[in-house]
Amino acid sequence: MLNILLKKIIKKGAGRVRYVLAMVGLTVALLLILAAIQLQANYQQLLHGNNAQDSIANFLVINKEVTAQNAGNTNLTDEDIADLKKQPFIQGVGVVTPSRFKVAASGGSALPFYTDMFFESVPDQFLDISDKDWKWDDNSQYIPIVIPNQFLDMYNFGFAKSQNLPQLSHDLVKSIPIQIDIQTPQGQKSFLAKVAGFSDRISSILVPQAFMEWANQNFATQPPKGASRVIIRTDDPSNPALIAYLDSHHLSTDMEKTRFSKYRQIVGFVVQVSGFTGLAMFLFALLIFSLFIELTIASCREEIRLLVTLGAAPGQLSRFLMKTFYPSNIIIAAVVLIVLSVLQWLLSGVLAHESMVISPFISIYTISGAVIVLLILWWVHIRTIKRQIAGT
Amino acid sequence: MEITLDKIIPIPLKENLEKRPSEVWHSNIRFKTGEKVKIKAPSGTGKTTLVHFLYGLRSDYTGTLNWDGKALNHLKPDQKAGYRQKEISVVFQDLRLFSQLTARENIELNRVLQEPYYPATVIDEMAAALQVDHILDQAAGICSYGEQQRIAIIRALVQPFSLLIMDEPFSHLDLNNTKKAAALIDRECDKRGAGFVLTDLDEDQFFNYTTYLTL
Numbered sequence: 001m002l003n004i005l006l007k008k009i010i011k012k013g014a015g016r017v018r019y020v021l022a023m024v025g026l027t028v029a030l031l032l033i034l035a036a037i038q039l040q041a042n043y044q045q046l047l048h049g050n051n052a053q054d055s056i057a058n059f060l061v062i063n064k065e066v067t068a069q070n071a072g073n074t075n076l077t078d079e080d081i082a083d084l085k086k087q088p089f090i091q092g093v094g095v096v097t098p099s100r101f102k103v104a105a106s107g108g109s110a111l112p113f114y115t116d117m118f119f120e121s122v123p124d125q126f127l128d129i130s131d132k133d134w135k136w137d138d139n140s141q142y143i144p145i146v147i148p149n150q151f152l153d154m155y156n157f158g159f160a161k162s163q164n165l166p167q168l169s170h171d172l173v174k175s176i177p178i179q180i181d182i183q184t185p186q187g188q189k190s191f192l193a194k195v196a197g198f199s200d201r202i203s204s205i206l207v208p209q210a211f212m213e214w215a216n217q218n219f220a221t222q223p224p225k226g227a228s229r230v231i232i233r234t235d236d237p238s239n240p241a242l243i244a245y246l247d248s249h250h251l252s253t254d255m256e257k258t259r260f261s262k263y264r265q266i267v268g269f270v271v272q273v274s275g276f277t278g279l280a281m282f283l284f285a286l287l288i289f290s291l292f293i294e295l296t297i298a299s300c301r302e303e304i305r306l307l308v309t310l311g312a313a314p315g316q317l318s319r320f321l322m323k324t325f326y327p328s329n330i331i332i333a334a335v336v337l338i339v340l341s342v343l344q345w346l347l348s349g350v351l352a353h354e355s356m357v358i359s360p361f362i363s364i365y366t367i368s369g370a371v372i373v374l375l376i377l378w379w380v381h382i383r384t385i386k387r388q389i390a391g392t
Numbered sequence: 393m394e395i396t397l398d399k400i401i402p403i404p405l406k407e408n409l410e411k412r413p414s415e416v417w418h419s420n421i422r423f424k425t426g427e428k429v430k431i432k433a434p435s436g437t438g439k440t441t442l443v444h445f446l447y448g449l450r451s452d453y454t455g456t457l458n459w460d461g462k463a464l465n466h467l468k469p470d471q472k473a474g475y476r477q478k479e480i481s482v483v484f485q486d487l488r489l490f491s492q493l494t495a496r497e498n499i500e501l502n503r504v505l506q507e508p509y510y511p512a513t514v515i516d517e518m519a520a521a522l523q524v525d526h527i528l529d530q531a532a533g534i535c536s537y538g539e540q541q542r543i544a545i546i547r548a549l550v551q552p553f554s555l556l557i558m559d560e561p562f563s564h565l566d567l568n569n570t571k572k573a574a575a576l577i578d579r580e581c582d583k584r585g586a587g588f589v590l591t592d593l594d595e596d597q598f599f600n601y602t603t604y605l606t607l
Contacts, residue, residue, distance in 0.1 A: 001500065001504045002501070002504045002505065005493065005497055005500065005501045005504070008492065008493060008497070009490055009492070009493065009501075303490065306488055306490065308469070308473070309447075309449060309476075309488065310476065310488075310501070310502055310505065311473050311475075311476030311477040311502070311505055311506070311551070312473060312505055313469070313470050313473035313474070313477070314469045314470060314473065315470055315473075316473070316505075390469075
């Protein structure tokens, strides 16, 4: 009953339109802030998630620069590798193991070609091929191999065109058995291989680590060579510290990758800008809210004074005014969180098609952000109301 | 509750009041619980100022004014509100009703501002006794002064109190209505064992005053 009477006495004197505008301002501000937090969370998840479908995690193949002085001696020493592992901007280092035997490949009758070639292998976690296709043991019928995408492009758009040969699709190449001849001390041995995948990361012909170890042990015609190349995983290939490190150690890598990461930095920057914009709008919304409360209280200053005269406790009035003004903030925060949840769910669906995995739910940071914003609003409301009542 | 005045004198009226004799200003007075005090005050002697001092609305005075032995100036707003809800009630000379609320809502507000002392039906009983029951649902702003004054009296009586302060409470009432209002006030005070302080311009016989002072 008291609240009904108080509501009659304390009209929202500053006008409904202004109140609605303040609400809209807060909604937009909250949406921007929380969306920025959520985008950061998604971005971090994409960047650091150790997921098989993780396509923007950054792998770099590193080798020594070949110069006139070191030609023929470009191996990375154990100390070099240990030092790489110690760097904070490198999350994983895998040694690229070269084959120590001679390999030749031919296409048989299906694909008439013959070439000398080489194999290399890297630890499995540096490849995004499912386990099923990337397995080898003594009983395997085929050796799975991974070839660079560039090879197929060079064949399809260069070689095949000029020689009047048919162009080949990824699936077709994967279905063709390739005969592999390995020169062993005991003479030539033949295996069958199939292309299991294509890689943009590593400009090499890869076989499973298990096959490489087995073949090197059994067929090696040369002594162990040491690592001439390593593959690293880093969260930010354009990290100036990484670039500086590589330069100072005369190491070179795929510069195209480091250029791509510039775009990522721009994305990060845009996310930050939206966060700052949201923050600025939030500050304005806070200002509008406190002004709105001040106006409301000022416009019924006489009524509030009479209420206090009659014995209304300032605490009682504060509670009533909080009940009048605050719940709409909770509703706004809830609406914004629901909107973000729906957007996140849709986004995760869209990104799944692009082989990027993010959580279909909003992050705990986003929810905490909403709670913190509500606490700040609570504080601003209480403070404004207390000050205004004391002033009447 | 008990109010004590120790050499109170309003700062704005200091020069005027110091020259003339008064039983209140510059004196030591004690309004004890249950006392029925009449303060006769000719115009310009600071009657309304005194009422505002007693009720704690103004503090521009020298001297000390205590509510139950506590200096009124040092009471916190919430403590003051507690007194106004449970111990001290008031009828202002200028009535001070919310003009946008109905007469009933004005009374109801003071009834529910604290744990209600009376059920809501008492409003109708009191209004009937003072012959204002027909305007209870009318906006207070359009009621006559006489009606508003009776509404203000009922408003003061629906809350719990041990001291009632009234500033010319019958100024707009005819003799008949004044007698009815005085009877109601007397009854309500006796029921609570409460006292009152009534200020007026002239002498009257409406109550059996225990103390009679001239301002």
